[in-house]
Amino acid sequence: MTPEEYCQEKAAASGSSFYYSFLFLPPERRRAIVALYAFCREVDDVVDECSDPSVARKKLEWWRGEISATFSGHPEHPVGRALKEVVTQFNLPIELFFEIIDGMEMDLDQIRYADFAALRLYCYRAASVPGLLSAEIFGFEDRKTLEYAKELGLALQLTNIIRDVGEDARRNRIYLPMDEMERFGVPASDILHFRDSENFRKLMAFQIERARSHYENAYHALPDSDRKTQKPGLIMAAIYSALLEEIAADPGSVLHARTSLTPLRKIWIAWKTWRKK
Numbered sequence: 001m002t003p004e005e006y007c008q009e010k011a012a013a014s015g016s017s018f019y020y021s022f023l024f025l026p027p028e029r030r031r032a033i034v035a036l037y038a039f040c041r042e043v044d045d046v047v048d049e050c051s052d053p054s055v056a057r058k059k060l061e062w063w064r065g066e067i068s069a070t071f072s073g074h075p076e077h078p079v080g081r082a083l084k085e086v087v088t089q090f091n092l093p094i095e096l097f098f099e100i101i102d103g104m105e106m107d108l109d110q111i112r113y114a115d116f117a118a119l120r121l122y123c124y125r126a127a128s129v130p131g132l133l134s135a136e137i138f139g140f141e142d143r144k145t146l147e148y149a150k151e152l153g154l155a156l157q158l159t160n161i162i163r164d165v166g167e168d169a170r171r172n173r174i175y176l177p178m179d180e181m182e183r184f185g186v187p188a189s190d191i192l193h194f195r196d197s198e199n200f201r202k203l204m205a206f207q208i209e210r211a212r213s214h215y216e217n218a219y220h221a222l223p224d225s226d227r228k229t230q231k232p233g234l235i236m237a238a239i240y241s242a243l244l245e246e247i248a249a250d251p252g253s254v255l256h257a258r259t260s261l262t263p264l265r266k267i268w269i270a271w272k273t274w275r276k277k
Contacts, residue, residue: 004031006078007038017243017261020270021235025138032090032137033232035082040100040130042079047107056108060101067097090137099129111172112188115179116210119161120154122175127160128153134233140226148221152233155214159240162207162247165254166194176207196252204251208244215241231274238273239266 001009011019011034018037022030043063050056070080071087071094086092103125113119131153135145161168161175168175169191181188184203191200215237222230239261247259261269 001078003078003082004035007031007035007082010038010041010079017239017266018236020239020263020266021232023267023270024235024274025232029137029139031082032086033134035079035086036130036133036137038079039083039097042077043101043104047104053108057105060105063101064098067094067101086137092133092136096129096133099125103129107173112174113177116177119175119177123154123157123161124150127157131156131233135230138232139229142223142225144221144223145226145230148218148223148226148230149233151214151218151221152237155211155218156236156240158207158211158214159244162204162211163243163254163259165191165204166256167258169194169255176203180206191255194255196255200255201251204254205248208248208251211244212241215244234276235270235273238269242269 011022016037022033022037025033043060046056046059046063050059066075066077066080069075070083073084075081075084087094103122106122106125110122113122128150131149132146135149140146165174165176172192174181174188174191176191178188181191181203184206185199186197186203189195190197218237222234227234242265243259243261246261247254253259
């Protein structure tokens with residue numbers, strides 16, 4: 001199996017909505033974004049699949065070394081080998097790869113977030129930084145597009161957090177800001193024991209509205225000159241916005257089930273968004 005085939009398999013196996021946004025890219029950029037996405041999956045899986053935090057830390061430290069080796073031209077891992085030419089071709093900064101790893105490491109240190117400022121840093125590292133790297137791969141003329149990439153990453157990660165409230169609670173994790181939970185009268189025990197309530201639904205409505213606002217911020221920040229090249233991000237926004245509206249129809253459902261769109265619907269949204277001028 002070639003490094004590119006490994007990355008393709010890693011991306012496809014995840015079943016993520018991100019995969020659908022890559023489908024319409026030219027082959028060269030598609031290979032690059034799939035390699036980047038495979039890297040993000042690898043480091044995310046370290047935290048999700050390692051029950052021992054000390055082992056997870058060692059694996060993340062190994063990945064820091066692998067990224068250094070990738071940029072010096074001597075990677076070992078298939079993902080590193082796939083990224084070796086990508087980071088040079090698209091002039092990707094090594095610091096952003098390290099920042100993604102820092103974001104994954106936050107999951108080993110924090111299972112609660114005091115306020116939105118603290119959560120925002122996590123979202124920036126976990127999603128806005130990959131968004132910035134993606135924007136470089138897709139190509140842009142106006143540097144305002146980087147602000148769009150940061151806002152879109154934040155919106156996507158907030159949507160993930162909303163969708164995964166119940167799933168995260170099963171791991172004793174709560175990504176909703178604690179001060180906002182207190183404001184809406186939702187104790188942590190309610191979420192950890194999957195108790196739906198009117199207060200919980202009001203809390204979720206607040207979170208959903210915040211995510212919507214960041215999608216709007218992203219749309220407004222994207223210059224017209226870069227709208228065509230940044231279509232993959234707009235496809236992601238369309239798919240995740242549709243997911244967010246599904247959740248908005250029944251916010252309490254996130255405690256008990258993971259809301260998702262069918263592959264056919266994702267493909268339809270992707271195609272429709274790609275066709276827009």
